[in-house]
Amino acid sequence: MSAPLGTLPRWVNYGLLPLLNVAVAFAVSGLVVLFIGENPIDAVQYLVVGALGDGEGIAFTLYYATNFIFTGLAVAVAFHGGLFNIGGEGQIYLGGLGAAFAALALDRYMPWYVTAVVATAAAFAFGALWALIPAWLQAKRGSHIVITTIMFNFIAASLMVYLLVHVIKPPGNMSPQTRLFEEGGQLPKLGWLMQWFGLDIGAAPFNVSFLIALVAVVAVWLLIWRTRFGYEIRTMGTNATAAVYAGIPYVKTVVVTMLISGGLAGMMALNPVMGDAGKLQIDFPAGAGFVGIAVALMGRSHPVGIVIASILFGVLYQGGAALAFDMPNISREVIILIQGLVILFAGALEHMFRPALIAIFAAKPKSRTASAAGAA
Amino acid sequence: MESLFADLIQIFAATVRLSVPLIFTALAGLYAERSGIFDIGLEGKMLFSAFSAASVATVTGSPWLGLFAAILTGVLLSLVHGFASITQRGNQIISGVAINFIASGLTILLGNAWFGQGGRTPQLANSARFTEITLPFAAEIAPIPFLGPLYSGLISGQNILVYLAFLAVPFTWWVLYRTRFGLRVRAVGENPGAVDTAGISVTWLRYRALICCGILAGFAGTYLSVAQSASFIREMSAGKGYIALAALVFAKWKPLNVLLTCLLFGFLDAASIRLQGTIIPGMGEVPVQLIQALPYILTVVLLAGFIGKAIPPKAGGVPYVKER
């Protein structure tokens, strides 16, 4: 994911350019809305009001954002190592299995905070485990990690259906899901947090996972920019030859990076499984693993950027529902389109506007590089 | 014996029906990837094509116009992919993911806006579909044991796209190995430098390969919504694009292998549907999920190099940069 080195000033490179890319994605989405015959400005209004208009809306927005923070971090950690983890869906699925095992085992005996700790560890471990084989195959045998992680998504889906239908489902129950966790296996809602701001959480499933996500944000930031291993990940991802020169072991670094990435994806399962549904059911990842790609690209793989991008996507997911209600002509899936366009413009076409920006801002950065060269 | 054979014929017929979209899509991917452009946007191309085909067939009543629209859609999406990954030298994987999302969102959005059925398109009349073609003498041959059911139940009674899919395989083989275009496509996926120094434009060649990819994806989509079903249903590609991708890898990017692999994967799909809930004495219920996951597991095992080795086109995934 290394960007060609331009001579753009920092604020253009890290501020204006990504903003421009995302703006174009939204502009194109607006054109589609216009094409359908609706007013895009009204649409944005419905969307924002639906997502941020009241306490419940905000809480829902943050509930969705929680998912995307985890998956965005997962994708970003791999990106830093030059790896593309497209297997978030599968890792979330397995993470849910880990969380559910912990909840089912402990919910009758332990308070929620004990269960939560064990479940977090289990979700991380299971997600990491699911990333292990693709990682190992990439590191040792050069099997393209994009293909293997995609395959593992489907394998995970089949595995989970099998387990839910044949193994975990309580006898006598018709639908393929676990029993409802008891209080010791559920993550409490964050009504108190909303109340601090004078807001009412309503029926939103906004829960403790959000706090765990914020801890993960800090942890990933520390990992990437403040630990030796993070330094090694970044070196491998930015300049593989230099990594060899620096004695950074390739196999170990690839595998551990992917374990962390998979573990973060797995942790996302806490939110829907223990924070919302209180049970493990089919299809709970609901594409969040893929949203993580958009979030990581938009947030430029930086934890702070990821939080901002996650909240934006949270707004889209929550507001999209409101939008679909208020403008029946626009279905909720407009957010999937926006996601796609964000991935296209902020990802695949991220450098499209660079030549133009260099033309505009060429004069300013020149003085800096010139002084750098002149000082030699 | 007789009934077992009839069962088999039924499973084979289902295999054929389920393989067809895989064959079209895997061949689509073959053109792209042999030219050095990874394409994980096959799923999206198939889905969007299916939507276009159903929409146009609904409005015009003509399956052929539907097919035309689907091809146009596939080609347009291919051009988006080409612009990102060839012209802008963007990341091909990311571009593919983007196309899948765009297709997934836009089909439902447009479908809902145009037809108001929550993303579905209206049920197509048979005249607006590609329906089964009964081959000559199907009825006459039917009573003959073995050969009869084989001919009338499997070979006859398919729609035209099925026959086209099976023709597309040798055709692709012929294009790839017997035409100038094919030679160049194979070369550019291995060593674009060789193509460039031979005085051929790498960019234009890759665009053309992607256009071929789009056309075939159009056929795949049309098959889903206008032949196999009678309407577009949201997310109706349901991961078939990814299975096709797996099939392409499993087939080691070779056309005839693609046919066999798609038939195998189609057969596994047919078998898993057929065996749902079946109890094998002594073993319990057949784990259909295992059968469903088998294509992916097999592909991973192949990629790992434990059975043979799937070596992708050497220049795949890397934008071609001439100047240093």
Added chain:
Amino acid sequence: MNAPTAASTPAIELVGIDKRFGPVHANKNINLSVAKGSIHGIIGENGAGKSTLMSILYGFYHADSGQILVDGKEIRITDSQTAIQAGIGMVHQHFMLVENFSVLENVMLGVEGGPLLKRGVAAVRAELGRIEREYGLEVDPDALIEDLPVGKQQRVEILKALYRGAEVLILDEPTGVLTPAEADHLFRMLAQLKAQGKTVILITHKLREIMAITDTVSVMRRGEMVATRKTSETTMAELAELMVGRRVLLRVEKDEAKPGPVILSVENLTVKDARGVTMVDNVSFQVRAGEIVGIAGVAGNGQSELLEAIAGIRKPASGRILLNGEPVERLDPAKLRKKGLAHVPEDRHHMGLVLAFEEYENAILGYQDDPKYLKGPFLDIDAIRKDAVARIEDYDIRPADPRLKTANFSGGNQQKIVLAREIERDPACLLVGQPTRGVDIGAIEFIHKRLVALRDQGKAILLVSVELDEIRSLSDRILVMFAGTIVGEPAPHAGEQEIGLMMAGIGREAAE
């Protein structure tokens, strides 16, 4: 102007060709005239701009300015297609072949003779047979390239050019990958081509080849065309001197070395590259404490591979490397560093630095596990930055900003970042590759002084450089490498000419 007669019209004439790659001025106002039916050599060190010039002639790059005349007519070569149409063929240093294609398919790529291959295949087969008979280029048309030895692959490249009707054939470093026998065969083929009236341009850095086969030779140095001679009227010594050039002599003040015990000992080391070609062939030498051993040689004679093998980046095929008497040939770079081996790599952009990192981050590359930079698993950013700032001052790195992205430093300052990092580690042994490549004069002096100071502290230094002048002014002992072996150890004050001859492999030939 009189119409030139056919005999005097040069096959190729380049006038004022100029080409820059960003800050690199690869070709400076180049003029060149190649006589028809001759073999014209272009010689120069790696990076002298030979390949760039030929890539311009073949339409692979576009010159910023200048003219190209083919047969006396100016043509605009916009791409390889126009070059091919003008009768120019090129055999690239890295073959432009599709490895899983047959010879036939490779030859016909781009000239298939119609949309279907069938007719073309027959035509190519027939024509190939004819060309093969005419030039003695026998090769099985149905063999796959990946199954052919390198020499045969090269023959396919020549066939490709001839099949396209090339009148002028450019060969870029054609013998780099060939065995001596294959190289001889190639030269016979080239003589044959010349006899048939073709024009050959041979790009090489090997003097022996120039003398053996060319009619005329042009010498390039640092992007400039410095001389053109009739081969029969020049000598290897003169060419060697022209190639290396009389540079501003940078005298380094230094006392006589006081060599101590052996620190680095290389015994019968053999290194192969990814293709299995032997790059370092049974090399043995020692470096003592308090001395600088310089390895001289024209680039591409195995010095890079030698350096990387000692640094643990390449695994040697055989032989031993001892550091302080301890075998280390199986250790990775991280473990070697801990044992006191520091390494300033030849290519700082691809290996020595991560250009996208901030300066202080590069200041610990390779030493990220040094306890003084760590607090548990965490990096001690304060300690790292403090160290970086101290080095910036000590080495006068400008701009003095540890938070600046490394790509924004000039070449000289980038090199100082690497050097500071490696020297300040107080290593027992320092490997230095091309310490002053792309570095301005001021920084060169600074770097040289630092290296001598390090020697005087009693460290063992192994220096690899293609700058003979640098080798001569820094080294206490000089080893000359040629074709993967050490061909001699000239006396410390040996003349440039003597060393130049050894670098050209003449010393060895005389011995044989």
